[in-house]
Amino acid sequence: MAELQELCQTAGLEVLATTHQRLEAPNPVTFVGSGKVNEIASLLACYDCDTVVFDCELSPSQQKNLERKLAKDKQTVSVLDRTALILDIFAQHAKTREGKLQVELALNQYRLPRLTRMWTHLERQSGAGGVGLRGPGETQIESDRRLLSDRISQLKVELEYVRSHRARQRKKRRHFEVPVVSLVGYTNAGKSTLLNALTHAQVLVQDKLFATLDPTTRRCRLPGLHVHPDILMTDTVGFIQKLPTTLVAAFRATLEEIAAADILLHVVDISSPSFESQQQAVMEVLKEIGAAEKTMITVWNKIDLCRGKSDEIRLKAAQIDKHVAVSAVTGEGLQDLVYILEETLSYQLYPVEALIPYSRCDLLPRIHQYSILDVEEYRADGIFILGRTTRSVALLLAEYRLVEDNNQPIYLYSNQRNDLDIKQLEEDQEWKRLAKGRHPQRQ
Incomplete structure (x- = not known):
């Protein structure tokens, strides 16, 4: 209940009274029992307010029935559920075009099944003659429903473009690692x-x-x-x-x-x-x-x-x-x-152990930028490195990787799949021990 009050305040509402009820199952007509409906009506009259917020999701018919029952002594009473309240807050805080599109889509999807409740003032015009004899009230509802459905479809297309744009951005980020x-x-x-x-x-x-x-x-x-x-x-x-x-x-x-x-x-x-x-x-x-x-x-x-x-x-x-x-x-x-x-x-980097020839010293700046090196030694036959690096650098160093005594790679680079199939040891210390065993350190 405290969180609901905070949501109301964020939406710009002033909370004057609260009440709650425990039920084994919600009332299919009004969600709460008839006695609770009467209590809410009394609170509305006592505090002279016109808005009721439920900390749950109400069906369109439940909202409609509650507004009818609570409006006996008032001209109109607005009944909101938790979803409507959160959507209102989102609508207030959306600043970018993407945010506004997303909020509008959610709002329209929420409104679509509730259009009949919004047009109750035209019910007397709808007629009672059945098919072919419907009045302008129902015609207006059908028109609004069609317009709203078209707008929802349009918003989905625009948001799909947003998704594609974000996917391209993510791909670009991956490229630069x-x-x-x-x-x-x-x-x-x-x-x-x-x-x-x-x-x-x-x-x-x-x-x-x-x-x-x-x-x-x-x-x-x-x-x-x-x-x-x-x-x-x-x-x-x-x-x-x-x-x-x-x-x-x-x-x-x-x-x-x-x-x-x-x-x-x-x-x-x-x-x-x-x-x-x-x-x-x-x-x-x-x-x-x-x-x-x-x-x-x-x-x-x-x-x-x-x-x-x-x-x-x-x-x-x-x-x-x-x-x-x-x-x-x-x-x-x-x-x-x-x-x-x-x-x-x-730990999201790839383990690497390589001996880089001096003719490829041009690789060192990139290695230093994208790697964590536990060992970097300048030897007679090249530069020995041991540590972790990014995927692209690991692939770049594939031809300089070290091999075990049985001439099998320490980890295999599959260039055909443009991916890495790495045999990782769990402990960094084990990597260091193996490296020192094969490549004695200079005194």
């Missing part, structure tokens, strides 16, 4: 604040639900990050419990950016009493878009608000793999986050 890190999390978890703290991107930060709707991507260099000098960090729309399915479908182009990321930073408001359920809600959406299995770092944010518990939270995070506790506002723990990000990025 710039890793993409996407910030995901519950709405108002502090993703934009964290992005600003890490990249100084000056993204809009507000203490409101869904303050960020349009994704923001920044190319940045993080202090202490050596694996990749440059990375792309993307701030995405926040998730919420019971996220409307129409929104998930409409925002497909945006959500695909999350699925295409190399690493997800799952930002959690650790100061929230319901942070565990919020985490679960985010994971459910990630599963729905096929991103639940992505490499993920969990960031427990807002430890500055956990009075007396911040040390305990930091200790607990340190004991869990790929977890870190930070405060995006004060900067506490950000260096630990960069360290974990560095470590995670390094």
Whole structure:
């Protein structure tokens, strides 16, 4: 109920009263029981208000029936469900053309089955003679439904173009091998604040639900990050419990950016009493878009608000793999986050062990730019390197790879598939031991 109140305030509504009811099953006519409907009507009269918001998704007929029953002593009463409220917030916050297209699609898909409710004032004109005798009211509904369906089709075509454009952008990023890190999390978890703290991107930060709707991507260099000098960090729309399915479908182009990321930073408001359920809600959406299995770092944010518990939270995070506790506002723990990000990025690189002839010293600048080298030695017969590197550099060094005693490659490069088939050893120390065993170090 507290989250619903916050949603109402974000939408610009003033909450005057709340009520709730437990039912074994929703009433198919009004969702709540008749006694609760009468109680809501009394509250409307007492507070002289004209809007009721339900923390659920109502069917078109339930909305229509509730508005009829609650409007006995009033001219009109607006009944909104959770989906309508969230769509209204999204409509207010959409700034880019892509965001507006996605919101309009979701709104129109929501409105389409509710057109009959919007035209109840023309019911007296619709006639009762059956086929061939319908009046102008129903004709108007059919016309609006056709126009709305056409607009939905047009929006889908435009958004498909947006998806294609984003796919081309992702392909270009892959070509330049710039890793993409996407910030995901519950709405108002502090993703934009964290992005600003890490990249100084000056993204809009507000203490409101869904303050960020349009994704923001920044190319940045993080202090202490050596694996990749440059990375792309993307701030995405926040998730919420019971996220409307129409929104998930409409925002497909945006959500695909999350699925295409190399690493997800799952930002959690650790100061929230319901942070565990919020985490679960985010994971459910990630599963729905096929991103639940992505490499993920969990960031427990807002430890500055956990009075007396911040040390305990930091200790607990340190004991869990790929977890870190930070405060995006004060900067506490950000260096630990960069360290974990560095470590995670390094394990996404390919192991390489090669002896480069001096005639190919021109390769060294690129190797140094895109690799983490544990060993770099200048020997009589060439430059020996051992470490991890990007896919393109690994392919570039294929002809200089070292072989084992049985003349089998340490890892095989399949140029026919333009891909890598790598026999990886689990421990970096094992790589070093094998290398030193075959290539004695100079004293």
